[in-house]
Structure formats: C-alpha cells, structure tokens
Amino acid sequence: MFADKPLAASISSLRKDYVLSGETVHALRGVSFDVPVGDFISIMGPSGSGKSTLLNLLGCLDRPTAGNYILGGDDVADMNDDELAETRARRIGFVFQSYNLLPALSVVENIEVPLYYSGQLNAATRARTLELAHLVGLESRLGHRPAQLSGGQQQRVAIARSLVNDPKFILADEPTGNLDSKTTGEILDLLKRLNSEGRTIIMVTHEPDVAEHTRRTIVLHDGKLQSDERR
C-alpha cells in the first residue's frame, strides 16, 4: 500500500556517537529505513536502545555522526543552523516525552511559540491556535500556566503546539508515557485522526498496546534495527 508513495523521510546507515569523558558511546550503529508520506510508525525497544537519539535526529534537533538523512527531498546534512531552525519551525511537529512547555507562558502562548518563530503570528493563526486548543479539549484552560495543568493536559498542549504550524511530519517521544489508559486512548485517537488527514507520524513507545494502534512498528536494539513490521 505504501510502496509507491513519495517519501516523507529516508535514513540510511545513520550513526550517532557520544563521547563521554573520553569514552565513546555508540547510541546508533547504522540504522536505515524509509518513511513514506502518510505512514504511522511506532518505534520500540529497550531503554537505552537509541529511540530518543533517533527521534532527535529525525527532528533535526541534532546532527548524525555519519549516514544520511533526506527529509522530503532535502539532505539535512546540507542545511546550516538557521535552515535547521526553519525546518523545525515549519515542517516538523515535535512532541517531547517531558512536554517541554514554557512555564511562564499561558496555554495559548505556549501553543503559539512555533508561529512566533516562523513569523506567522497574526489574527488568522490566532484563530487556528484556538481551534487546536479546542481539538485537544483545552478550550476552558486557555489562560492557565503549565503548572496549573495535569500531566495529560500538558501533553495535550504539547501536541497542539506541535500542530500549530500545520507540519506534515509529526514526531512524538513517548507521548503517552505518563498518562492513564483513558487519556492514552484520547491521545491515540487524536494521533490517528491526524494520520488520517494525511500527516506522517513517528511515535516512540514502550507499550505494545499503544504500538498496536500504528500501521508499522520498528524495534531498535542496542542502536541497531532489530525488526520492521507492517500491520
């Protein structure tokens, strides 16, 4: 079904080494796979297997030690720091495992941050922000600060924020890691809806139940690709 689709992303022989006090940690040891447009992938694997490292590379937050990463036809290795920032602002929606909301800003302001950095803050996008807040069920919490929200609500703010620039590529690092099963279900429904709208989603998770809901599961082990199965 995905064989003939254009690629949202493609990685080949991706490596990432960390040097810690003279000792080199090989977090990724040559990982390759293609991501067709519209795919919904879960990444699994034991702790320390390199899942977050991989997602950070896909999210243009970090550069690989070796290997190639082609994002929608552009080689990320050719981008300078500003172009990477631009890519993060406009093309990628990133949901962090630890939410990473700005504590001094309200829900609305937090959702708007990517708009601010892509220079698109205006009346039209403000309407879109409110629409997203509604979509994630936070319309009654617009002026609250993150500290005044539950973990699930904060995660939903983070998801709304990742969607505000209308990115085609959504990366989520354990978006349901800290949530109860009911909230987990809601978030999964939301991600499925986004996927059905044509967005490509890659999600890291520990839970096989959560992975069940995706189209494809990639398992990492010790920095290497162990399995790649489509449902």
Place this chain on the structure above:
Amino acid sequence: MSMWWRTIQLSIKSVLLHPLRSALTVLGIFIGVASVIWLLAMGEGIGKAAQEQIASLGALNIIVRTVKPSTDEVQDGSYGLTRSDYVRLVATIPTITKALPIRVLAQEFRYQTRSFEGRLVGCTPDYAEVTRLKLDQGRFLSDADLDHERNYCVLAAESANRLFPSGNSIGKDIMVDEQFYTVVGVMQPRAPSAGIGGSLAAEDYSKDVYVPITTLWRRIGDMIVVTKPGQFQRDWVEVSQITLQVAERDDVLRTADLVRTTIENEHSLPDYGVTVPLELLQQAETTRLMFILFLGLIAAISLVVGGIGIMNIMLATVTERTHEIGIRRALGAKRQDITRQFLIESTVLSLAGGLSGVIGGLFCRPLTLFLRDQLELWFPDQMSTLPELIRTMEPQLVSWSIPLAFVISLGVGILFGVYPALRAAQLDPIEALRHE
C-alpha cells in the same frame, strides 16, 4: 515588527518575574544616569550664576573699592581711595579706557513733607552705562554738570516713587543735607546685582539719588560722621569706589595687576579692595569643571558597575534558562532570535535603570536646595567657608539630558548584554534541552 513587540513584552515579563533581583541589578544604572543628569544640571546652574555675575559687573571692569580698616589702624580718621589715586590710575595705565569715581553716602532725602533714607551716589556720566541703568524720564548727568558742579540730581525708580508718588518729578527741587538739588532725570527699575562673596557685597540700586561727584565733593565734602551710642566719630573718605574699564578682555588681568601695584604703593593701610569679575568668572569655570569632572567620574563608575551587574545577572539568567533556550531552539528559534531575546532583556533592564535615573535626576533641584538649607541650618560655619558659587548654585535641568540618559542606558544595556546573549545563542539545542 510585531515580533519585536512580542519580544519586548516577553522581556518585560521575565524582568518582572524577579522584581527584587531586577531592581538591585538596575541600581548601578540608576545612579549612573541620575549622576549624568545631576552633573549637567549643576554645570548649568553654576554656569548660569557666573553668567549673571559677569552680566551685572561687566567682564571688562576692574572694581577698586574703599574698605574701612579696623579702627585702631586708622590714625587721623581718613582712609580709603583718594582723588589722587584716581588721577594716578588714569594717567599711568594706558589700557584703561574708562574710569568712574564714585562716592556713596547714606542720606535722608526730602521733598515737602515726604522723606526717605537712601544712597546718595556721586558719580560721572558714564555711571549709567557701566552699571546698566536705563533712563526712564529726562536725562542722566552730563559732563557739563560735572564741570560746573551743578546741583542737579537723577532719581532711581524707587526714590522717585517715594518722593513723587504721583509721578511728575522733573524740575522739582529735593532737599539733601540742607541743600536743594533739581531733579533732571528718573531711571528705570533695575534688579539688584548679585554679591560675589568676600570683596563685593550685593548692591541695591533702587533707593539711589545720583549727583555729579564734583558737586558732592564741594557741597558735602569727605567727612562721614558716625554716631554710635556713647561714641561720636568722624571719618574722611574721598572716593568710595573706582570702576575701571578696559577695551579688550585680554587686557583685564594684566591691567588688574598694574592697578593693584599702583594702589599698593600709595596705601600703607589695608583700606581698599580690588574685584575683577573676569577672575571670578574664571574661578567659576574652574569650580564648574571640577564639579562636572567629579560627577562625571561617579557617573562613569556607576555605569560600568551597573553594566557589569547587568552582565552578571544576564549570565546567571542564561544558565538558569538554558532549558527554556533549548525548548525555543527546538521549536524553531534561530540563533539570532535567542540573541535578540536576551539582548532586549538586558536593554529593558538597563532602560528601567535609565528611566528611574531620569526620575532621580528630576529631584536634583529640590534635593540640592533642601540639602543646602539643612546644611546651612546645622553647620552654618562650615557652609560659610564654601565658595559663594557653590552656596548660591541652583541646578538647572538640561532638556537634552533626558534623551542622553536614554541613549546611555540603551548603550550600556547593549554593550553589556551582547556577551551573555551570544552565549545563550551558541548553546546547542539538544544539550540545552537536556539541561534541567
């Protein structure tokens, strides 16, 4: 543009997040900017006082006055400047273009039933011009009046008012010391001249009556009768004051030296004083420069200390907010966005210091005047040893010191904010994100 506005709002927010810390940070800028405004205001105040003095005394003038020595030094009761001093000065010093002998006496003046106590001033026709008195009615004294020792007089505005409340005084005869003088002119009112400490007291021209000095010498003579309870004393004074004028500013100091030596040779008693307005002006200029230098130093030190304070707190802020920087970078902030954010924040801090400094600067005048009054109240002796210039100084706010304060605080904010801001921008996004 809206991006800048958002960033400014954000910065103000984050500055207000730690009000005490921010207030302490801007203290240095506050002192620095307030000092700049004070220094300009005081420089202006001193400058103004000096200008006024030179205006009332004349920069080209040298004033030689009779000073009464202590009584045991005077033997025969005669002291002070003499007619021959006057003649000698005019004859021996070529740079002198004008010389005005003046004889001043306290007198009672009468017209019919009215009378008042005022100053009888024996003078020459140049007197009106040199002391900047302006004619209201009639004429001032003429050379012919002096040559013929006429009993004519000219009234100062207040004197005319006292004797002729209804106006018309020209041609009337007033009585001075049992003799009649015909009024030929009335002068316009003139503000009293400022005193300049020590050698020259403030002068009030309002109750004067001007007569030809030759007439005064002939009709009244040189004797001053001083009556004190249980004491009766006669003094002889020929000339109260000689005002000398030179043509060029460059000649003033040299001529003043010649005047001093000329008179010194003739007088064994300390019965005269020489006042040179230009010297006072130069003194004023020196005092002013000292003040400006002193406050300028304070301002510079405070601004540097304040700037370092801002830099310090901004570096701490960058460390504190590394995680935030990571989040912003991850969400698409470019390096320049981070630089701008922190640069604006340091500038907001510094401008807050500048603004409070301007407010502090506005208090310069009332605070200086209040402090001076208090000091005069509690330490009158110490205060009287201060130069007159400082005692009488009234700070004048300079209008452009406020835009200057703005520019200075903007400059300090940017100068000392650049390094922390660049450091913040150089942080690696993923490293910053991992920082807790």
